[in-house]
C-alpha cells in the first residue's frame with residue numbers, strides 16, 4: 424500500500440509548497456478520484472528549479488561518463504526497489520494491466536542501464552583529432568580537435584501512453600542525463616502519482632551518488648501553464664516531448680519565438696502505413712489478418728506505432744478482410760488512458776464516418792463502458808482517400824483505415840503521405856526486388872521500414888530509429904528510442920591549438936579513456 428504520496432513538485436532536493444490545486448489522478452475505468460490532490464508549482468518555484476538546473480549544469484556536465492553512469496544505474500536500482508508501488512498506482516491511474524506495467528518498468532530500467540553502458544565506454548562523443556602540420560604549404564595547418572558536449576538543461580514532457588518508459592525517468596530523461604544535461608520534467612496530469620513514485624526514486628539516486636542539486640526536478644501544474652513557462656525560460660536549452668500534434672507544435676512555436684530559439688524534439692502523430700502486396704496474401708490471408716488485428720488493438724491501440732492505415736490492392740484480400748471483420752466484431756471494449764483520449768477517439772472515429780466514400784468495415788459489437796473504446800476498421804477507395812487529406816489523421820486508439828487501389832495507385836500515393844515513424848511492406852522477396860521504387864518512396868516518408876512485420880513493439884537498441892519526417896516528429900534527423908537519442912542533447916565543439924593538458928580527456932594525445940576516435944595526421 425502506497426502511503427507516502429505528497430502531491431507536490433520536486434524543486435531540486437526540496438519539495439514544493441505550491442498552493443494551487445492542479446488535479447488528481449483519476450481511475451479511467453470508474454472515474455474514481457485518487458488522493459492526494461496535486462498542487463501546481465508556483466512561478467517562483469519554477470524559477471528556482473530552473474536556477475538550480477542552470478547552476479548544476481557546469482558541475483554535472485563535467486563529471487566523467489563513469490560517474491554519470493553511476494547515477495543512471497542508481498536510478499534503475501531505486502526504481503526496481505519500488506516496482507510494486509509503481510505497478511499498484513499505475514494500474515489505478517492508467518488502466519494498463521500489471522504485465523504491461525511490469526514490462527514497461529523493465530524497459531525503463533533497461534534504457535537507463537543502456538545509456539550508462541554507452542557513456543562508460545565513452546566513444547559516443549565522436550572525438551575527432553586533426554593534428555597540426557606547421558610545415559604545410561602554402562599555409563600551416565592548425566591542431567583541431569572536436570567532440571560532442573551537452574547542450575544544457577533540458578525540459579522533458581511526460582507521455583500519457585508510456586507512464587514509465589517515456590515519462591519521468593523514461594528515454595528522454597535517460598538520454599539527456601547521459602549526455603550531461605540536467606533535466607526538468609513536466610509531469611503528465613494523467614498519472615501524477617506514478618510520476619511522484621518515480622521522481623522520489625530519481626532523487627534518492629541523486630543523493631546516493633552525490634549529484635549536484637538541480638540535476639533533476641519534477642514540476643506539476645500541466646504543460647500549458649508550467650510547461651510553457653519552462654520552455655520559454657532562458658535556462659532551458661532543449662525540449663523532449665511525446666504526445667499530440669497540437670501539443671508538440673505549440674511547443675515548437677514557443678521555442679522558436681524565444682530570444683534564443685532552442686531545439687524541440689517532439690514525437691507526435693503517425694499512422695504507420697502498411698502496404699500489402701498480393702504475394703503476401705498468397706502466404707495466408709487469415710494469418711495476416713490475425714497479426715494485423717493484434718497489432719492495431721495492442722494496448723487499446725494507444726501506441727505511436729499503431730498501424731492506422733493499410734493499403735490493400737483491389738481484387739484480392741477478401742479472406743483477409745473477412746477474418747479482420749470477424750475478429751474486430753468479436754473483440755471487446757478496452758479502457759483508454761484517460762477521458763480526453765477517449766473523447767478524441769470518439770470524435771475522430773465519428774468524423775471519419777462522415778467523409779465521402781468511407782465505409783465501416785467492422786466494429787466491435789461489445790458494449791463500451793466509461794472511457795472505453797470499441798475496435799473499429801474503416802474502408803475507402805484510394806480515389807476518395809486522395810480527395811480528403813483528413814483521412815491521413817491519427818485516430819489514437821484501436822482504429823484503422825483500409826485503402827483499396829491498384830498496386831500502381833498505391834505506389835503513386837506514398838510520396839503524398841505525411842511523415843511517419845514507420846512503414847511496413849508485406850510482400851514476397853521477389854516482389855520486394857521488383858518494387859524498389861515503392862520501397863524507396865516509403866523510405867523517404869519514414870524513420871523505420873519493416874518487412875513482413877508490424878510496427879508495434881519498438882526494440883530499444885543502438886540501431887533503432889524511432890523518429891521520422893514531420894509531423895511524426897518535429898525533427899526527422901533524430902530518434903527518441905535507442906542510443907542515438909543521446910545526440911539530440913549535444914552539440915559539437917572544436918578546440919583549436921589547445922595544449923594537451925587543457926583538453927578534455929577524450930581529446931588528449933594519450934587517449935586515457937581508450938575511446939574510439941577519428942584521427943588524421
Ligand code: NAP
Nearest residue numbers: 583612645646647650666667670673691692727764767819
Ligand atoms: P497532449 O495533449 O499533447 O499532452 C502531452 C503533454 O503536453 C501534457 O503534459 C500536456 O499538458 C502538454 N501540452 C499539451 N498541449 C500543450 C501546449 N499547448 N503547450 C504546452 N504543453 C502542452 O497529449 P496526451 O494528453 O498524452 O494525449 C492526447 C492526444 O495526443 C491523444 O488523443 C493522441 O491523439 C495524442 N497522442 C499521441 C501519441 C503518439 O505517440 N503519437 C502519444 C500520446 C498521445 P496539459 O496537462 O496542460 O494538457
